[in-house]
Amino acid sequence: MSDTRATTQTVRYRERLRLPLWFWLPGLGLAALIATEVNMGVEGMPEWLPFAVLLPAAAAVLMWAGRAEIRVVADETTGDAKPAVELWAGQAHLPVSVIARSAEVPRSAKSAALGRQLDPAAFVLHKAWVGPMVLIVLDDPDDPTPYWLVSCRHPDRVLAALRS
Incomplete structure (x- = not known):
């Protein structure tokens, strides 16, 4: 039965332990810095591609951490x-x-x-x-x-x- x-x-x-907003600035800044370095080091790649890949990846990591x-x-x-x-x-x-x-x-x-x-x-x-x-x-x-x-x-x- x-x-x-x-x-x-x-x-x-209920409480979500999100990252503070001030963590996002250095995280996205580091991703932009790495994207700039990739742009300078790899010729023949569209300039927007490293930014289109690394900035969303950094945002995903920051959201995952919180x-x-x-x-x-x-x-x-x-x-x-x-x-x-x-x-x-x-x-x-x-x-x-x-x-x-x-x-x-x-x-x-x-x-x-x-x-x-x-x-x-x-x-x-x-x-x-x-x-x-x-x-x-x-x-x-x-x-x-x-x-x-x-x-x-x-x-x-x-x-x-x-x-x-």
Whole structure:
């Protein structure tokens, strides 16, 4: 017999960790510089061709670098009193039921958290252009991961969405 209960997903928090706009100027400038060098070094090629190839390629790389997304999603199944809440960090997801505690890691403590204090078994989604992080300590005997460190611009909003 199949389960015919309807499910709906409610997104409590969503944030894409895009590159800041000021990263784009040096990235596209470097692509233009390389295209100019190719133009100067290769005779017989149309002058527009290196620019037509390298500038879109640089834009694609910059967009790819900022593709990570943080989400807190509640799967609300009709008939259940409490929705199942999950944290998604990129492609990895974590049910809230295995979270023992969570806290904000400010920009000033980020280097210590990612340096000598970092457990090699921890899950880390770090983006250097995003200042703060959230620390999520797990309580799951079946998972060897002790905690998650996830970059986010608004850790207070992420933690509030996890706790609500």
